[in-house]
Amino acid sequence: MSDGVDSVFENSLLVEPSPTTHKAKISRFAWAGLLWEVVISGLRELWSHKLRSLLTLTLLTLGVFALVVMTSVMDGVVDKVSMGFKGLSFDGTIQLSQKAPETTEEQKRFAMSPGLRYEDLSRLAAPHPLVKAFLPRATRPASIRIGTGLERTFATGVTPEYFPWQNRPIASGRGLTEDDARRRSAVAVLGGSLASKLFNGTDPVGRSVNVDGQSFQVIGVLAPLQIMSDDTWLDANGLLMPIEAYMDRMDPKHALDRLYVKMVHKEDLNEVTSALLARAKQAHHGIDDVETTDLAAELVRAYQQFEDQIWGWKVVLQSLAATVLLVGGVGVLSVMLISFSDRRYEIGLRKAMGATDQQIFVQFLLEALVLAALGALVGTVAGSFLCKVLASSFPWGLVVNTFGLITAWVVALGLALIFGLYPAFRAMRLSPMEAMR
Numbered sequence: 001m002s003d004g005v006d007s008v009f010e011n012s013l014l015v016e017p018s019p020t021t022h023k024a025k026i027s028r029f030a031w032a033g034l035l036w037e038v039v040i041s042g043l044r045e046l047w048s049h050k051l052r053s054l055l056t057l058t059l060l061t062l063g064v065f066a067l068v069v070m071t072s073v074m075d076g077v078v079d080k081v082s083m084g085f086k087g088l089s090f091d092g093t094i095q096l097s098q099k100a101p102e103t104t105e106e107q108k109r110f111a112m113s114p115g116l117r118y119e120d121l122s123r124l125a126a127p128h129p130l131v132k133a134f135l136p137r138a139t140r141p142a143s144i145r146i147g148t149g150l151e152r153t154f155a156t157g158v159t160p161e162y163f164p165w166q167n168r169p170i171a172s173g174r175g176l177t178e179d180d181a182r183r184r185s186a187v188a189v190l191g192g193s194l195a196s197k198l199f200n201g202t203d204p205v206g207r208s209v210n211v212d213g214q215s216f217q218v219i220g221v222l223a224p225l226q227i228m229s230d231d232t233w234l235d236a237n238g239l240l241m242p243i244e245a246y247m248d249r250m251d252p253k254h255a256l257d258r259l260y261v262k263m264v265h266k267e268d269l270n271e272v273t274s275a276l277l278a279r280a281k282q283a284h285h286g287i288d289d290v291e292t293t294d295l296a297a298e299l300v301r302a303y304q305q306f307e308d309q310i311w312g313w314k315v316v317l318q319s320l321a322a323t324v325l326l327v328g329g330v331g332v333l334s335v336m337l338i339s340f341s342d343r344r345y346e347i348g349l350r351k352a353m354g355a356t357d358q359q360i361f362v363q364f365l366l367e368a369l370v371l372a373a374l375g376a377l378v379g380t381v382a383g384s385f386l387c388k389v390l391a392s393s394f395p396w397g398l399v400v401n402t403f404g405l406i407t408a409w410v411v412a413l414g415l416a417l418i419f420g421l422y423p424a425f426r427a428m429r430l431s432p433m434e435a436m437r
Contacts, residue, residue: 060332060375061382063325064408068383070317071404076394078310084228085303089167090295092266096124096259096276099291113287118247118254120283125259128275130268135162135260136243139234140251145210146198153194154238155211157246163189165262168235173205173220176242180219184244188216191236192224209239214249216241260295269294322411328375329415332368336423339367344430351432361428368420369413376412380405 098116101107118138125134135158142155160176162168168175171192180187188209195204195218204218216239225236247254263272273292280290340347347360384400391398 057371057375057378059324059328060372060412061379063321063328064376064379064412065383065386066317066321066324067404067408067411068380068400069386070314070321071401071407072383072387072398073390074310074314074317075401076390076396076398079396080226080394081228081306082303084226085299088228088232088295088299089165090299092263093295094261094263094269094273094276095293095295096261096280096290097257097293099289101289109287110289113284113289115284116256116259116280116290118243118256120256120280121259123283124276124279126279128272130264130272130275131261132264133161133165133260133262135159135165135262136256137162137231137258137260138243138246138251138256139238142212142238142250144194144198144239149198151194151198154234155188155246155250156234156238156240157243157250158240159243162240166231166260168225168240169223170220171223172203173218175220176240181242181244184248185242186214186216186245186249187219188239188241189220189222190218190239191234192222193236194238195221211239212250266296321408325408325411325415328372328412329419332371332416333419333422335371336364336368336420337426340364340423340427347427347430348432348434351430357428360430361424364424364427365417365420368416368423372412372416376409379408379412 096116099110101110118136121134121136125136138157139154142153144151144153158176160178160181163170163175170189173189175189176187179185188211190198190204190209198204198209199207203221205220207218208215209218210216222235222240225232227233227236241250261272261276263269273294276292277288277290281288284290350360351357387398387400
């Protein structure tokens with residue numbers, strides 16, 4: 001019997017918590033209670049000084065809101081523009097166009113050439129093993145009359161291959177066909193913006209339009225285009241017709257604006273360029289009045305310029321957001337200094353009842369952090385809501401940028417911590433006798 005009692009007594013000694021563990025548990029409960037008390041007192045302080053707190057929270061909210069929205073919108077803009085650049089279909093493309101004379105001698109020599117014309121296509125667009133497609137294009141201003149309405153726009157002559165190669169999808173009706181080209185048919189595909197303007201949302205397929213006195217039947221409407229170049233703007237706001245019908249009805253001079261050449265491999269650029277210039281020189285009686293442009297290289301340069309501009313905008317907008325947050329941090333300092341002045345007696349009483357300097361210091365810092373967290377939370381919710389509203393304007397939606405969100409919170413809490421140090425030090429160094437005097 002005594003052995004059993006001894007055994008139970010020994011086991012109770014084994015499971016009894018040590019004094020160190022007991023103190024640690026008390027310490028953790030004390031800090032948890034302090035944290036809860038800080039949050040409650042911080043909210044009570046905000047509520048008791050509504051106007052002052054509202055002004056401070058507004059600045060912090062605007063700063064976080066600006067950072068969240070700015071970084072998210074910039075991501076959406078980059079995605080949209082990148083998609084637009086890809087939609088230009090300029091990869092592996094050479095442009096052949098009329099060369100502008102730079103000197104008087106060149107001007108006299110170029111005058112002896114008929115220039116880049118539709119008749120040159122039989123030579124320029126002859127099959128070549130390194131070329132996938134030749135896409136001529138000619139454009140001129142035109143007037144469209146429907147009933148009593150008159151709209152000034154642009155007429156463009158292209159081949160049927162132009163639509164798939166240049167990424168011009170059809171929204172309704174059909175595109176141009178080889179039969180349209182062979183018959184030189186008076187048919188046209190309207191740009192999406194022009195069709196919406198002329199027909200107010202109704203389907204124009206099958207209708208007839210009068211273009212500079214010539215009647216054309218609408219056979220299709222282009223899908224909406226992202227405007228990234230002059231050509232996409234002209235196609236969206238004009239009408240496209242078979243280049244044969246264009247030359248017969250719209251331009252007696254048969255002038256070509258440009259010829260797009262799609263290469264099989266980008267590495268064949270120099271060889272294809274040399275072949276094109278040689279063909280053009282033969283067609284123009286030995287006169288070098290045309291030039292080639294590597295559109296892929298031009299696209300890379302344009303995208304680099306866009307990235308440089310985006311970087312500049314990011315710096316400007318981030319600086320503005322940081323300034324607002326900085327002013328919000330000063331607001332936190334003001335609130336905490338006023339709080340310190342109003343609560344001197346409370347601080348002295350707490351110290352007299354055994355609160356340590358470290359506890360008072362931490363309490364004030366935590367109150368500053370609570371104030372900043374509330375402002376950051378409101379800014380985050382508002383920014384996320386605006387991103388959701390704007391999502392339909394971007395091709396892949398608009399997702400809140402995680403880096404921008406984290407940065408906004410870190411900056412807001414960091415400023416609150418920095419500007420809360422001075423009031424916390426003053427509260428910590430306050431003696432109970434001086435505070436309760």
